[in-house]
Amino acid sequence: MPPTLLILDADPLPTNILAAWSFPIVPFITLAITLIIYLRGWRAIHQTRPHQLPPWRAATFFAGILSLWIALASPIDALDDYLLAAHMIQHFILMSIAPPLIVLGAPTVPMLRGLPRFLIRFPAGPLLRARWLHKLTRFITHPVAAWLAMNIVYLGWHVPIMFELTFLSETIHEFEHLCFFLTSTAFWWVVLAPWPAQPRWPRWTMIPYLLTADIVNTVLSATLAFSGKVLYLTYEAAPRISSLSPLRDQIAAGAEMWVLNSIVFLIPAVALTVRLLTPASLKLQ
Numbered sequence: 001m002p003p004t005l006l007i008l009d010a011d012p013l014p015t016n017i018l019a020a021w022s023f024p025i026v027p028f029i030t031l032a033i034t035l036i037i038y039l040r041g042w043r044a045i046h047q048t049r050p051h052q053l054p055p056w057r058a059a060t061f062f063a064g065i066l067s068l069w070i071a072l073a074s075p076i077d078a079l080d081d082y083l084l085a086a087h088m089i090q091h092f093i094l095m096s097i098a099p100p101l102i103v104l105g106a107p108t109v110p111m112l113r114g115l116p117r118f119l120i121r122f123p124a125g126p127l128l129r130a131r132w133l134h135k136l137t138r139f140i141t142h143p144v145a146a147w148l149a150m151n152i153v154y155l156g157w158h159v160p161i162m163f164e165l166t167f168l169s170e171t172i173h174e175f176e177h178l179c180f181f182l183t184s185t186a187f188w189w190v191v192l193a194p195w196p197a198q199p200r201w202p203r204w205t206m207i208p209y210l211l212t213a214d215i216v217n218t219v220l221s222a223t224l225a226f227s228g229k230v231l232y233l234t235y236e237a238a239p240r241i242s243s244l245s246p247l248r249d250q251i252a253a254g255a256e257m258w259v260l261n262s263i264v265f266l267i268p269a270v271a272l273t274v275r276l277l278t279p280a281s282l283k284l285q
Helices: 004-008 024-048 053-074 075-077 084-104 108-114 117-128 131-140 143-158 158-164 170-194 202-225 233-237 246-277 279-284
Strands: none
Touching: 004 024, 053 075, 053 084, 053 170, 075 158, 084 170, 084 246, 108 158, 108 170, 131 143, 143 158, 143 202, 158 233, 158 279, 170 202, 233 246
């Protein structure tokens, strides 16, 4: 299919960008139910375990859910058919903002406690006790598996032939978003090890874990910024809604990814380094 035809599936962009907010009903219902279940469980547990679930955890979980809604319903989503820079901001939220915020909310116990009792009895209860589910969860949250999954998905979906597929079908585009979010959640689960989870590896290993992920990000970002040619032909054919040429738009997208993702990876790496080098931590070693 010629690349000029791919953009025909894009929704027309309103003259007033603020009018580009949408209301995707399935994501809204899913996020609303998730938030209600979490807050119901958090409130019940906070009364007996305030140290494990202080208010800031509920706040970060809420912020994570809100950031997902912004990524999926705000003008960012409307612009992603026209500007690669907007598309990469959406990916940044789905991978580097929403997942760590949700993980910081320590969602495991609140989500279980927040479920209605009839669901806990069946089908949630038998499912949660299933041995295969425990093995699968341990595999997904193993540092090697989580690191590989996140970075393979990150690189794979940005290969031009895969990236162009997302313009052919909204279902493929939504599947891409789901891949980004789920693998990034596993990645940050390893780093943050939210209560009641325990770190699988020594804490110092999270420093190279984060830094090597930043190297992958740097390679992809630099490829976009310095390739010297437009890699995604759909954006070359898209109507120009800004003064950016397709190549300058790609350079801006690469710079965004480089800077923003590096900040997200480097801040916890530096924080861990400082924490491990404090006298109290050295004594424990």
